[in-house]
Amino acid sequence: MNVLAKIFVTLKDSVLDPQGKAVTHALHALKYGAVSDVRIGKYMEVTLSANSLDDADRLVRGMCDELLTNPVIEKFTFELMEVSQ
């Protein structure tokens, strides 16, 4: 089966996000003063073949731990869905 994994990577809450602060200031300058906070993360769509959703879950978790995220400062969540092609 083909599986699409949507992976969301964000900085841990305790880690400062200077990029997010810069975007907040830029939004304020553009008259979006209603914005109180911005946190910037990464979003990845990984297509893979797997025997089952459990198998895909194990693979995606492994990829995130080994390559896609920095576990010292980042955390991740993901969603899996079966795709046709």
Next chain:
Amino acid sequence: MNVLAKIFVTLKDSVLDPQGKAVTHALHALKYGAVSDVRIGKYMEVTLSANSLDDADRLVRGMCDELLTNPVIEKFTFELMEVSQ
């Protein structure tokens, strides 16, 4: 009300994603040969105050058009949810 907007920005399907290709190759080298494609995007969490969810929708759409995304090569989707603090 306080609203949390989760914004997902991805390259349009017609735009090449060299970063995604590089990650695909790195995953193959790490024995994740099951991966057929990777697309890299951005994920942003924006906290803002708004009068209603409709109001928040309008604001977030404006921010994305004016600053957060490049409409020439990127597309975006977002989810809104009310938060307490």
